[in-house]
Amino acid sequence: MKLTTVWLNGLWDRNPGLIQLLGLCPLLGVSNTIDKAIGLGLATLFVLVMSNASISLIRHLVDEAIRLPSFVLVISALTTSAELLMQAFHYPLYQSLGIFVPLIVTNCLILGRAESLARREPLLISTMDGLAQGLGFFFVLVSLGAIREWVSDIIILATLPAGAFIILGMLVALHQVIQKLLKRFRSNTKSDSKRRRVRTTGEIS
């Protein structure tokens, strides 16, 4: 797997927040202000990078049958350290995030990356994938937080839970539109080059 595809997947093509829809609970739960969004985004990024790296390191030692419990243990140990670090250095933020800090353990994105990639790939690619997916998640979380905070002056709905769902739905739709335009643009350039090709044998697939 190439590093460019890893980065493209995390940031755009298979963005965790907009396409895979993983880790939705923190995405919607803490995005009512931009401060909380940045705080939890960084904490999740930390846990995701570290868990991808450590799971990639222990990938030969862990037996197939017990892999899920051991991944969960690794992730919860890392989450506990993130929790303790946040308590030590940024206690007000820790209090405002509430139970969403310990709930990083059950963020499906982290276990999903461990299960689908980090247990097969070497250290460098796993770490980069953690960074890419984590940053993709971070950007969606922060932009949702920014939109909700700015719009809340005009439309009160944006601060309410209902507004979070609707705005994220709009963002997903926007991503779909841009993706479709990109695809059309790419296929246009591709079909131009195809047309020029001389047809010599039967069917061209």
Next chain:
Amino acid sequence: MTDLLLIIVSAALVNNFVLVQFLGLCPFLGVSSRIDGALGMSFATTFVLTLSSVVAYLLQSLLLVPLDAMWLRTLAFIVAIAVAVQFTELAVKKASPLLHSVLGIYLPLITTNCAVLGVALLNTNRAHTLVESVFYGIGAASGFSLVLILFAGVRERLQLADIPETFQGPSIALITAGFMALAFMGFSGMIRP
């Protein structure tokens, strides 16, 4: 008695776990495309949620508080939940193979359902007693099931609807969930939190 009733109503409707507190969204969007899948998931989750809130309470009062190790609660609770899920799977397999074939695929997913860990953590945060913990778990589970089944019903009808191309797929599902959350806000006038 009224206190316990209030806990259930508050957890199920007023502070609904899915639509107000944003917990358990992965299964909410993941298994809500058909009603029978949603039913299976809600039975399995209800059982595990109630069981794990009891186990987490016992773990906290008998082990973590005496040992002064509350900082280990995330680790301890997630292990307890994983054990509860595994135990449920074994028990269901032994007792009713038919039920196991229906619920089987949903059980492993529950370990990463944040509503389950969320209930355990909120119980310790609010210093609930054992009975209150059980009722809070039941309330949370019934709220989760109610919303999941309702949402599955809506999504089955959405398949026949004429949706603009841009909004097809997860986008319209999220917006629908937003309108359901708007409807659930009506309950917030019922009880003062």
